[in-house]
Amino acid sequence: MTRPELRPGGPPAGRTGGGDRWGVRGPWSTRTIFAILVVAAAGAYLGFRSTPAADSADAAAFRFFDSVREWVDANRDSHPLFLFGVNYLRLGVRLLVEAVSAALTGLGFAGLVAVAGAVSLVLAGWRAALLAVAGFLSFAVLGLWTESVDTLALTLAAVLLSVLIGVPLGILAARVRWIGSALRPVLDVMQILPTFAYLAPMTLLFLIGSPAAVIATLIYAVPVTIRITQLGIAGVAPVTVEAAAAQGSTRWQLLTKVRLPMARPVLVLAVNQTIMVALSMVVVTALIDAPGLGQNIVRALERVNVGAAFDAGLAIVIMAVVLDRVTTAASRRRPLPWRLAVPVLAAAALVVLLPIGDRVPALSFAAPVNRLTAWVELHWYAGTEWLKNTVTGYLLNPLENLLVTTPWWLFVLFVLGFGLLIAGWRAALVAAAAAVGVAALGLWVHAMQTLATVLVATALTLLGGVWAGISCARHDRLATAVRPLLDAAQTMPSFVYLLPAVALFGASRFTAIVAAVIFAVPPVVRLVERGIRDVPPTVVEAALSAGSTPRQLLWKVQLPMARGGLLLAANQGIVMVLGMVVVGGLVGAGALGYDVVAGFSQREDFGRGLAAGFAIVLLGVLLDRLTQGFHRSKGPSS
Amino acid sequence: MTPAITVTNLWKVFGPRADRVVGTPLAGLSRAELRERTGCLVAVRDVSFEVRPGEVFVVMGLSGSGKSTLVRCLTRLIEPTSGEVCLDGEPVRAMSAKRLRELRRHRVAMVFQHFGLLPHRQVLDNVAYGLEIQGVGRAERHRRAAQMLALVGLTGHEHQLPEQLSGGMQQRVGLARALATDPEVLLFDEPFSALDPLIRRDMQTEVRRLHAEVGKTLVFITHDLTEALSLGDRIAVLRDGELVQVGAPEDLVGAPADGYVADFVRDVPRADVLTLRWVTRPAADGEECDDVPLPQDTVIRDAVPRVLRSGRPVPVVDGDRRVGVVDAEQLLPALLGHRRQVPT
Amino acid sequence: MRISYVAVVCLLLTAGCQGATSDSGDPAPSAGSKGTVNLAINPWVGYESNAAVIEYLLEKKLGYTVETKNLKEEISWQGFETGEVDAIVENWGHDDLKKTYIEEKKVAVDAGPTGNTGIIGWYVPQWMADQYPDITDWKNLNKYAGLFKTSESGGKGQLLDGDPSYVTNDEALVANLKLNYKVVYSGSEAALIKAAQQATAQKKPLLFYFYEPQWLFAKEKYVRVKLPEYTAGCDADPKKVACDYPEYVLDKIVSKKFADTGGAAYQLVKNFKWTNDDQNLVSDYLTNQGMTPERAAEKWVTEHEATWKPWIPAGN
Numbered sequence A: 001m002t003r004p005e006l007r008p009g010g011p012p013a014g015r016t017g018g019g020d021r022w023g024v025r026g027p028w029s030t031r032t033i034f035a036i037l038v039v040a041a042a043g044a045y046l047g048f049r050s051t052p053a054a055d056s057a058d059a060a061a062f063r064f065f066d067s068v069r070e071w072v073d074a075n076r077d078s079h080p081l082f083l084f085g086v087n088y089l090r091l092g093v094r095l096l097v098e099a100v101s102a103a104l105t106g107l108g109f110a111g112l113v114a115v116a117g118a119v120s121l122v123l124a125g126w127r128a129a130l131l132a133v134a135g136f137l138s139f140a141v142l143g144l145w146t147e148s149v150d151t152l153a154l155t156l157a158a159v160l161l162s163v164l165i166g167v168p169l170g171i172l173a174a175r176v177r178w179i180g181s182a183l184r185p186v187l188d189v190m191q192i193l194p195t196f197a198y199l200a201p202m203t204l205l206f207l208i209g210s211p212a213a214v215i216a217t218l219i220y221a222v223p224v225t226i227r228i229t230q231l232g233i234a235g236v237a238p239v240t241v242e243a244a245a246a247q248g249s250t251r252w253q254l255l256t257k258v259r260l261p262m263a264r265p266v267l268v269l270a271v272n273q274t275i276m277v278a279l280s281m282v283v284v285t286a287l288i289d290a291p292g293l294g295q296n297i298v299r300a301l302e303r304v305n306v307g308a309a310f311d312a313g314l315a316i317v318i319m320a321v322v323l324d325r326v327t328t329a330a331s332r333r334r335p336l337p338w339r340l341a342v343p344v345l346a347a348a349a350l351v352v353l354l355p356i357g358d359r360v361p362a363l364s365f366a367a368p369v370n371r372l373t374a375w376v377e378l379h380w381y382a383g384t385e386w387l388k389n390t391v392t393g394y395l396l397n398p399l400e401n402l403l404v405t406t407p408w409w410l411f412v413l414f415v416l417g418f419g420l421l422i423a424g425w426r427a428a429l430v431a432a433a434a435a436v437g438v439a440a441l442g443l444w445v446h447a448m449q450t451l452a453t454v455l456v457a458t459a460l461t462l463l464g465g466v467w468a469g470i471s472c473a474r475h476d477r478l479a480t481a482v483r484p485l486l487d488a489a490q491t492m493p494s495f496v497y498l499l500p501a502v503a504l505f506g507a508s509r510f511t512a513i514v515a516a517v518i519f520a521v522p523p524v525v526r527l528v529e530r531g532i533r534d535v536p537p538t539v540v541e542a543a544l545s546a547g548s549t550p551r552q553l554l555w556k557v558q559l560p561m562a563r564g565g566l567l568l569a570a571n572q573g574i575v576m577v578l579g580m581v582v583v584g585g586l587v588g589a590g591a592l593g594y595d596v597v598a599g600f601s602q603r604e605d606f607g608r609g610l611a612a613g614f615a616i617v618l619l620g621v622l623l624d625r626l627t628q629g630f631h632r633s634k635g636p637s638s
Numbered sequence B: 001m002t003p004a005i006t007v008t009n010l011w012k013v014f015g016p017r018a019d020r021v022v023g024t025p026l027a028g029l030s031r032a033e034l035r036e037r038t039g040c041l042v043a044v045r046d047v048s049f050e051v052r053p054g055e056v057f058v059v060m061g062l063s064g065s066g067k068s069t070l071v072r073c074l075t076r077l078i079e080p081t082s083g084e085v086c087l088d089g090e091p092v093r094a095m096s097a098k099r100l101r102e103l104r105r106h107r108v109a110m111v112f113q114h115f116g117l118l119p120h121r122q123v124l125d126n127v128a129y130g131l132e133i134q135g136v137g138r139a140e141r142h143r144r145a146a147q148m149l150a151l152v153g154l155t156g157h158e159h160q161l162p163e164q165l166s167g168g169m170q171q172r173v174g175l176a177r178a179l180a181t182d183p184e185v186l187l188f189d190e191p192f193s194a195l196d197p198l199i200r201r202d203m204q205t206e207v208r209r210l211h212a213e214v215g216k217t218l219v220f221i222t223h224d225l226t227e228a229l230s231l232g233d234r235i236a237v238l239r240d241g242e243l244v245q246v247g248a249p250e251d252l253v254g255a256p257a258d259g260y261v262a263d264f265v266r267d268v269p270r271a272d273v274l275t276l277r278w279v280t281r282p283a284a285d286g287e288e289c290d291d292v293p294l295p296q297d298t299v300i301r302d303a304v305p306r307v308l309r310s311g312r313p314v315p316v317v318d319g320d321r322r323v324g325v326v327d328a329e330q331l332l333p334a335l336l337g338h339r340r341q342v343p344t
Numbered sequence C: 001m002r003i004s005y006v007a008v009v010c011l012l013l014t015a016g017c018q019g020a021t022s023d024s025g026d027p028a029p030s031a032g033s034k035g036t037v038n039l040a041i042n043p044w045v046g047y048e049s050n051a052a053v054i055e056y057l058l059e060k061k062l063g064y065t066v067e068t069k070n071l072k073e074e075i076s077w078q079g080f081e082t083g084e085v086d087a088i089v090e091n092w093g094h095d096d097l098k099k100t101y102i103e104e105k106k107v108a109v110d111a112g113p114t115g116n117t118g119i120i121g122w123y124v125p126q127w128m129a130d131q132y133p134d135i136t137d138w139k140n141l142n143k144y145a146g147l148f149k150t151s152e153s154g155g156k157g158q159l160l161d162g163d164p165s166y167v168t169n170d171e172a173l174v175a176n177l178k179l180n181y182k183v184v185y186s187g188s189e190a191a192l193i194k195a196a197q198q199a200t201a202q203k204k205p206l207l208f209y210f211y212e213p214q215w216l217f218a219k220e221k222y223v224r225v226k227l228p229e230y231t232a233g234c235d236a237d238p239k240k241v242a243c244d245y246p247e248y249v250l251d252k253i254v255s256k257k258f259a260d261t262g263g264a265a266y267q268l269v270k271n272f273k274w275t276n277d278d279q280n281l282v283s284d285y286l287t288n289q290g291m292t293p294e295r296a297a298e299k300w301v302t303e304h305e306a307t308w309k310p311w312i313p314a315g316n
Helices: A027-048 A060-075 A080-141 A145-175 A177-192 A195-206 A210-234 A238-246 A251-262 A264-288 A293-303 A306-332 A338-353 A366-405 A408-441 A444-474 A476-491 A494-505 A509-533 A537-545 A550-561 A563-587 A591-601 A603-634 B031-038 B067-074 B097-106 B123-134 B138-151 B167-180 B197-214 B225-231 B249-254 B259-265 B300-310 B328-336 C002-018 C045-061 C073-082 C095-104 C126-131 C138-148 C170-176 C189-201 C256-261 C263-271 C276-288 C293-303 C305-311
Strands: B005-014 B041-051 B056-060 B082-087 B108-111 B185-189 B217-222 B234-239 B242-247 B314-318 B321-326 C036-041 C065-070 C087-091 C108-125 C157-161 C181-185 C207-212 C222-225 C248-255
Touching (some): A027 A408, A060 A080, A060 A195, A060 A603, A080 A145, A080 A195, A080 A210, A080 A306, A080 A338, A145 A177, A145 A264, A145 A306, A177 A210, A177 A563, A177 A603, A195 A210, A195 A264, A195 A563, A195 A591, A210 A264, A238 A251, A238 B108, A251 A264, A264 A293, A264 A306, A264 A494, A293 A306, A293 A494, A293 C065, A293 C189, A306 A494, A366 A444, A366 A509, A408 A603, A444 A509, A444 A550, A444 A563, A444 A603, A476 A509, A494 A509, A494 A563, A537 A550, A550 A563, A563 A603, A591 A603, B005 B067, B031 B041, B041 B067, B041 B242, B056 B067, B067 B082, B108 B167, B123 B138, B123 B167, B167 B197, B197 B217, B197 B225, B217 B225, B234 B249, B242 B249, B242 B259, B300 B328, C036 C045, C045 C065, C045 C263, C045 C276, C045 C293, C045 C305, C073 C095, C073 C248, C087 C108, C095 C108, C095 C248, C108 C126, C108 C276, C138 C157, C157 C170, C157 C189, C170 C181, C189 C207, C248 C256, C248 C263, C256 C263, C276 C293, C293 C305
Parallel strands (some): B056 B217, C036 C087
Antiparallel strands (some): B005 B041, B005 B082, B234 B242, B314 B321, C087 C248, C108 C207, C108 C222, C108 C248
């Protein structure tokens, strides 16, 4: 998913800096302070380390959340908040989903394929239309027509709501300064929330089923809509707006005749990204009884049936690619004029009326994929097992041990010091407060275990991603070859990545690490490559004419100048890894992810699950602030 | 006759609590000092002038001199901090939002440096935009827009998108758009600075032609002295937000108000700008003169052949009144040197 | 289409003053007529076998439409409240949920036992029991903890559990019996079975949470580890459990609405009753013979007419 790339820079956090940040005293002194900090931390660790008691099963926070649940359960059908608020919301969303779903199924197989093709033709041209028709046909060929339509309906419903809510908010955020600055931190947090953390509160308020799924998806996707709309509206050339204002346009005319039409490509991009993000979330909401392809994936995961999952995963990827290409193409070109569009749509309508059955040749990859998996399991067992044990034994376990045996207050102090050094005092305070929050939730050990997994996965991601990014930036042919792979990888919902990992490594923390690495490497590669390629050609030319070797060019010119891109890659990588590691709770990664899964599947663990959800959010804030502060305060200003 | 535009003691201060500057001792500080003390930037400082109906009034200054801010204050695209702007005697700052919109729709139009065309609309619809938002019907506004396009020589390009046109053509669209609503006043904000020199000259000719044809009041912002001299009936020189001098081109060249203006006009070929008025000397007693006099507002360069051919001093007249004479001795310094000239 | 939604919206507006309950907007129960039955599918094969046979009979013999929903146990119970679930066809105990949903909320009712007896326990592969005869008593487990160490167990012995949503007291047991073990969740039944099969095939030590009825026991031998004996009420406080799991009488739970209006479908679910062997047979079809639920059910139904005939309500 490209989602985290979309966070606009906002004003540099470095504004907090200037004279008051330590970093400005020059690299030597920063390095010294850093060394002192590390030595002090190591000393404190040796002095104070302790084997902590395992997380209590009965922390105050858990009891509180349990009591919230009890209250909600008891008042669901009596308290006005539910009678007139929450339940109506659920009802309204339910009607919407049913309407969308009825519309899609009402068209019938041939009709929906024809309409998809026609709409794509009108909005996005014949290439996209062909792709759409082929993609929709393939759902039937894979034998997943009903499931695909369910997933599509949920996605469309969620996107519709996201656009209805997000576009006006985005416009307001761009036009009204205080709304913009009030929204920014909220959106920041919403964008680092791992998908998993949403689910328990959703079932609490909206129970299970499609409405809860759509609302969860909405919450997940709407920040993207808001952000991109805001960017689009704010990016409209001020001259043109001024020219229109000088002619006496009213504010409404400025919006509808100037700003919105001019921002159209960006708005379509907003819809595109919203769709991508929503699709990935809709798949995850299978865990709270949303119908569709996600169900197939969940089932396949439970059965460790990689073949069955492959078919469903393929359908999801095809859907993602179709929706992505159609909307991307639509953002680049104008729709067909009405005189051409009407006959095209009419032709599609004709197909709807024709009695065409849905007999298509069936094709399933389940059996061959399962054979391949069995073969791999059999023949690679020693290798995969060795890899798993090596990484776990030499990297993961020592790090986890270090983190777990660090007293929480020492960790908080370290976060504070480290944050002050690299991210400015504001980010450091937020990060430290988040750490304190995690401790207060009573899930310290689990949080540290999750953190250890995240850090290892991030290190591997950066290692792989930076290496691949540099290679791509230096070899055009490689970049061209890799680009479609990255495109496909970024349109895939996170859930799909669990499957190859599970097939190879069974249920373990390492499985989650592998899934997270596969998930997060593509955007890192992208950002690194872009960072290096964005180094001005004149600078490269100057360095070459001074006689630099390619290696010197890379290390002395391109990498230092691409630092902004690299650090952004680190920030995004770490946030994505966290999201995936938590989902890894489904496949034995344990810790917070497991708490969340258990929380919405076991009544007695509900409070703990919800607390774990909050802990994940706090962990996300902590990691994001530290790394984001980093690239904002030290990266080249943009 | 009521001036088309009257600007009185106009101030525009950007920055925190800008309204606290005007009318206090702070107002006396220089730009840099004020910025240091309050963080405020004075863009327009106590500017007053009048623009006569039908006149081409040029505001000239270097970048950062506040000229673009000044022109935007005229229709409150930028809200002035203090002072008054009157259009046709009507105070603009007192107008309600609705009245102001009426003003912008019907009475004043503007042409922008970077055109500000709507990229998603065809040329025709760009020109018709002003009429569209007034609620003029589709057929009528397209008819008028087509007329305007013909006026600026863009017939045949109606259905293209702005991006398909060259810069010069885009600015013609901007011009047509401004003319479409038939305003009394046209404001030009450095309209040709983004164009190539050759195109720029074409466009200047175009503006002069249009001015002759439609006879509107023009306020023209530029940083290009040549442009200012060639277009302006009168020129206002702006420096750091302050009005340094207002006058006809020849006043600026002939009698710069200070060193700043003098520096500005130093390289101007004086003979092209100054008239005989600036070099006429009183006739000596009993001096024998040429028979045919020259009018006082003849540009020096145009007078040269006559004077040289004549071999005698040529009388200079203001109407019927004889004001003095010129001979080669008077003309040569203007042709060659940069000697400061003082009008008699 | 549009008209009906307009109608619904109007209805909502008029109903506005009453507020909406959590089941507002549910499709009206199709009383008497052949309607749709929503079956929850919990994530283990035994459950699926029950569901497959019931689904087959409802559709083929009684003419109902069946919607299956993959849900974890607790979420299925929530479905009674929202109207998403009509029946759970293999329930393991869950006295707390019964109290909430049957007694307090009155949205569900007990539809009688499935005939299966559920056993939950800790198991080791047969070869371990042969090699270390005393390993089958919990008191000796600490002695062998080193054998069960894995990358995931943090230096202790590993006790492999299944899906986090399963009924389990294992974490409490490990703590309260002071065992030097760590509970590791494999995430699913399939992962458990895979681990067990590997442990047998490759003679790898494994201590794992498992249960009967379970088709795997028909293929390979696993030995149950003795835990302190179960006495009534010893598992009352889930945090203080230090005794074995009880024997579960597996039963069916249906929503109140389904019981009241489900007609023949409800009768069939209520009458459904078979043995562990029956279930293991269908599970075997599903898991090892690669059959779809429909094929597996069809095969079992054609071969066991005597068993299912009595479930069909009179008059059908």
